[in-house]
Amino acid sequence: MIKQHVGLGEKSYDILIGSGILQETGARIAALCGRFKPEDGIAVVTDSLVWGLHGAAFSASMAAAGLGFSPVVLEPGEQNKSLDGLGRLYSDFAAMRLKRGGLVVAFGGGVVGDLGGFAAATWMRGVCYIQVPTTLLAQVDSGVGGKTAIDLKEGKNLAGAFYQPACVLADTNLLATLSGRDFRCGMAEVVKYGAICSKTFFESLRERPGAAELPGIVDMCCGIKSGIVERDELDKGERRLLNFGHTFGHALETLGGFRRFNHGEAVAIGMLLAAETGEKMGLTEPGSAAAIRAVLEIHGFETVCPYPPEEMLPQMEMDKKNEGDQVQLVLIKAPGEAFVHSTDAAELRSLC
Ligand SMILES: NC(=O)c1ccc[n+]([C@@H]2O[C@H](COP(=O)([O-])OP(=O)(O)OC[C@H]3O[C@@H](n4cnc5c(N)ncnc54)[C@H](O)[C@@H]3O)[C@@H](O)[C@H]2O)c1
Numbered sequence: 001m002i003k004q005h006v007g008l009g010e011k012s013y014d015i016l017i018g019s020g021i022l023q024e025t026g027a028r029i030a031a032l033c034g035r036f037k038p039e040d041g042i043a044v045v046t047d048s049l050v051w052g053l054h055g056a057a058f059s060a061s062m063a064a065a066g067l068g069f070s071p072v073v074l075e076p077g078e079q080n081k082s083l084d085g086l087g088r089l090y091s092d093f094a095a096m097r098l099k100r101g102g103l104v105v106a107f108g109g110g111v112v113g114d115l116g117g118f119a120a121a122t123w124m125r126g127v128c129y130i131q132v133p134t135t136l137l138a139q140v141d142s143g144v145g146g147k148t149a150i151d152l153k154e155g156k157n158l159a160g161a162f163y164q165p166a167c168v169l170a171d172t173n174l175l176a177t178l179s180g181r182d183f184r185c186g187m188a189e190v191v192k193y194g195a196i197c198s199k200t201f202f203e204s205l206r207e208r209p210g211a212a213e214l215p216g217i218v219d220m221c222c223g224i225k226s227g228i229v230e231r232d233e234l235d236k237g238e239r240r241l242l243n244f245g246h247t248f249g250h251a252l253e254t255l256g257g258f259r260r261f262n263h264g265e266a267v268a269i270g271m272l273l274a275a276e277t278g279e280k281m282g283l284t285e286p287g288s289a290a291a292i293r294a295v296l297e298i299h300g301f302e303t304v305c306p307y308p309p310e311e312m313l314p315q316m317e318m319d320k321k322n323e324g325d326q327v328q329l330v331l332i333k334a335p336g337e338a339f340v341h342s343t344d345a346a347e348l349r350s351l352c
């Protein structure tokens, strides 16, 4: 088992990564007693797909540690990361009498993690919670860093809070049951970490990983992300580098009506477009885009943007990370090193 520490003062926590560590969940939760009181209630937020596949193993580990809990099982899908989904959690927390000293466990992908985390952040002004991420995306990205949110009909992630978990438990064995498409979605973020922070790691991704490589990959990504979060918890500077490929990616997700591309597929093409744009600006080493394309193709990503610049640009100008009329683009010098470049619509138009 690999243990990482995220150093955030009194909000510090450990990330535990390994194959088969789901069976230790109960014991790990019991070890957190003191930060919460089991008699105040434990709510396990999950979705029916995850619960059907891995609920029995989770329950067995809780029983072995002598911990009772109330499962809150949602339908899978982003539509539950909503005000309705949040209301459902609050009702269930009230019905089970979850008290201020209780615990919320988010057992699922990024949807369950973001929704369960936001419910924990706001229930009785904040109860202790832990993340047990079950998708590759959640293990390398959403489960770490303390961003929680729900979507509103006006836009994605519009209501949320920075709220750090007390612990993250990432069992890479759970990734074996992911669909190929959901696994690939997480791989886009994995490639992103290499592209922004580590040339060596980026180059190691020229082969598809086997199950034995997954703990090392999750460890590497969590290490990069938690380092950035330690230096910029509230997303005012360096944390923006994690948005490499995302300004273009969000435009692709929106234009595809959030159906044509999943997040990772959109970010994959977005990283390629960012590298190509950087090359045109003379800010990115020639050949970088080709290197990114080659890695993405190995992992089965589409690498052609189906939308013309005149459709992409208006979406990018609306990106919520922009300041005034400046578009904040994350570019790379070469794979392994990223920076933020502030540009405006006119410059972007001239390049596309
Ligand atoms: N908080 C953050 O910092 C952050 C970062 C990135 C993304 N996100 C959010 O994460 C969400 C996407 O996360 P996601 O891709 O994990 O989506 P998800 O939670 O919807 O999971 C994708 C699918 O995989 C299924 N699934 C989960 N674990 C499984 C397993 N072990 N085996 C089989 N199926 C499994 C789920 O039921 C679901 O159908 C988005 O809402 C996004 O906004 C948050």
Ligand SMILES: [Zn+2]
Residues within 6 Å of the ligand: 141, 189, 246, 263, 267
């Ligand atoms: Zn992302």
